[in-house]
Amino acid sequence: MKLWGGRFTKETNKLVHNFNASIGFDQKFYHQDIRGSIAHVTMLAKQGILTEEEREKIVAGLTSIEQDIALGALPIDGTYEDIHSFVEAHLIQRIGEAGKKLHTGRSRNDQVALDMKLYVRDEIKELKALLLHLMHTLQGLMEEHLDTFMPGFTHLQKAQPVTLSHHLGAYMEMFKRDFDRLLDLRKRMNYCPLGAGALAGTTYPLDRAYTARLLDFDGPTLNSMDSVSDRDYLLELLSLLSILMMHLSRFCEEMILWNSNEYRFVELDDAFATGSSIMPQKKNPDIAELIRGKTGRVYAALISLLTTMKGLPLAYNKDMQEDKELSFDAIDTAKGCLSLFDGMLQTATFRKEQMKKSATGGFTNATDAADYLVNHGVAFRDAHGIVGQLVLLCIEKKCALDDLTLEEFRSISPVFDEDIYDAISLSTCVEKRGTLGAPGKQAMLQILEINRNQLHTWSEM
Numbered sequence: 296m297k298l299w300g301g302r303f304t305k306e307t308n309k310l311v312h313n314f315n316a317s318i319g320f321d322q323k324f325y326h327q328d329i330r331g332s333i334a335h336v337t338m339l340a341k342q343g344i345l346t347e348e349e350r351e352k353i354v355a356g357l358t359s360i361e362q363d364i365a366l367g368a369l370p371i372d373g374t375y376e377d378i379h380s381f382v383e384a385h386l387i388q389r390i391g392e393a394g395k396k397l398h399t400g401r402s403r404n405d406q407v408a409l410d411m412k413l414y415v416r417d418e419i420k421e422l423k424a425l426l427l428h429l430m431h432t433l434q435g436l437m438e439e440h441l442d443t444f445m446p447g448f449t450h451l452q453k454a455q456p457v458t459l460s461h462h463l464g465a466y467m468e469m470f471k472r473d474f475d476r477l478l479d480l481r482k483r484m485n486y487c488p489l490g491a492g493a494l495a496g497t498t499y500p501l502d503r504a505y506t507a508r509l510l511d512f513d514g515p516t517l518n519s520m521d522s523v524s525d526r527d528y529l530l531e532l533l534s535l536l537s538i539l540m541m542h543l544s545r546f547c548e549e550m551i552l553w554n555s556n557e558y559r560f561v562e563l564d565d566a567f568a569t570g571s572s573i574m575p576q577k578k579n580p581d582i583a584e585l586i587r588g589k590t591g592r593v594y595a596a597l598i599s600l601l602t603t604m605k606g607l608p609l610a611y612n613k614d615m616q617e618d619k620e621l622s623f624d625a626i627d628t629a630k631g632c633l634s635l636f637d638g639m640l641q642t643a644t645f646r647k648e649q650m651k652k653s654a655t656g657g658f659t660n661a662t663d664a665a666d667y668l669v670n671h672g673v674a675f676r677d678a679h680g681i682v683g684q685l686v687l688l689c690i691e692k693k694c695a696l697d698d699l700t701l702e703e704f705r706s707i708s709p710v711f712d713e714d715i716y717d718a719i720s721l722s723t724c725v726e727k728r729g730t731l732g733a734p735g736k737q738a739m740l741q742i743l744e745i746n747r748n749q750l751h752t753w754s755e756m
């Protein structure tokens with residue numbers, strides 16, 4: 296059944312039908328399509344464009360169709376062009392004449408613009424819940440690992456000591472920004488395109504503000520041509536999902552490194568790891584690798600839609616139908632990755648001793664040794680040179696700075712005294728870094744408090 300057979304004299308070519316049809320994927324938002332239609336006819340009745348009786352019949356028909364689809368009693372079949380035609384045809388089948396009035400004052404162009412916005416709004420809610428859950432997991436780990444020392448890296452070389460709490464806190468900041476971007480998008484996109492018609496509004500006395508209110512929008516969109524051809528909010532969504540995936544991917548990369556035999560900072564739970572078909576000893580971090588890998592397809596969706604949109608004249612063009620599979624896939628991918636990553640993190644065991652050993656072994660306290668000299672009146676550049684010589688000595692002796700005798704320290708600079716050992720101990724090195732945002736415990740406790748309040752506010756929203 297077609298919505299537009301009237302002016303045609305021939306059957307549509309089968310391949311053309313298949314190529315043009317979107318029902319294979321836009322059935323994903325049948326619920327939103329029906330919700331939008333109910334709001335539309337409610338407004339039409341209020342405006343006297345439909346009778347109250349017609350409205351009731353249509354709403355009852357749409358509700359029964361929605362229930363039947365949900366129960367699997369009404370399978371969505373591919374002979375229809377899209378979900379809009381499918382619902383309308385079944386409505387007419389079920390309630391007769393009144394069903395033919397559903398599409399009064401509406402085009403599929405404003406209809407699909409609405410459906411997609413409603414769908415994205417619902418998905419933003421789910422993404423927020425998953426992200427919030429992950430942040431709660433992270434907050435728990437941060438509280439647990441305030442005293443878990445580990446090396447901090449630059450250039451993947453051991454640099455200065457931090458704690459696991461502090462390292463995880465970096466990801467917390469990234470996820471907080473991701474969450475904020477979701478809120479921001481939700482706010483900016485929340486205007487209702489319904490009533491824009493095909494491109495130039497309609498001649499019926501629609502009450503667009505009323506429809507917008509019925510559907511929880513902040514108001515109607517302000518230009519009918521933009522309303523049917525705006526896909527900015529999808530580009531913003533794909534862009535924020537790309538950034539979110541990039542964060543997950545970096546975290547995964549670290550989990551993969553840390554899980555390797557060389558680092559052994561973390562042990563993934565058996566339930567979140569996989570084996571090899573040939574090498575019996577292997578326990579592989581496939582989940583982390585897959586999340587890292589799937590980041591590529593989310594980026595691809597963003598670039599693909601940007602490319603689709605860049606040459607389109609106003610207003611609606613069929614190219615825009617391409618927005619759906621790309622967005623659906625990116626959303627589903629991000630949701631899946633968020634919950635799997637959360638599970639992997641919750642069940643992983645961090646090897647505190649191994650992390651501490653690694654922080655002790657790699658001269659991560661060399662800066663602190665230089666700072667010690669500066670505190671005793673040596674200019675920083677000279678101190679840097681002195682500690683450089685000490686490091687060379689340690690490399691020769693295959694030991695850490697902490698293992699040198701006081702005589703050895705003094706052989707390079709007489710400024711050193713007994714208290715050097717305390718000054719370069721791991722705990723001193725971390726504790727002394729007490730500025731806001733640094734790994735020292737007092738500073739971290741402040742951050743944990745800020746996070747707790749933020750997560751609480753977001754959970755209440």
Ligand code: ARG
Nearest residue numbers: 317377403404407613615616
């Ligand atoms: N399936 C179409 C889409 O996703 C719906 C809008 C169709 N409008 C039209 N004039 N052909 O964009």
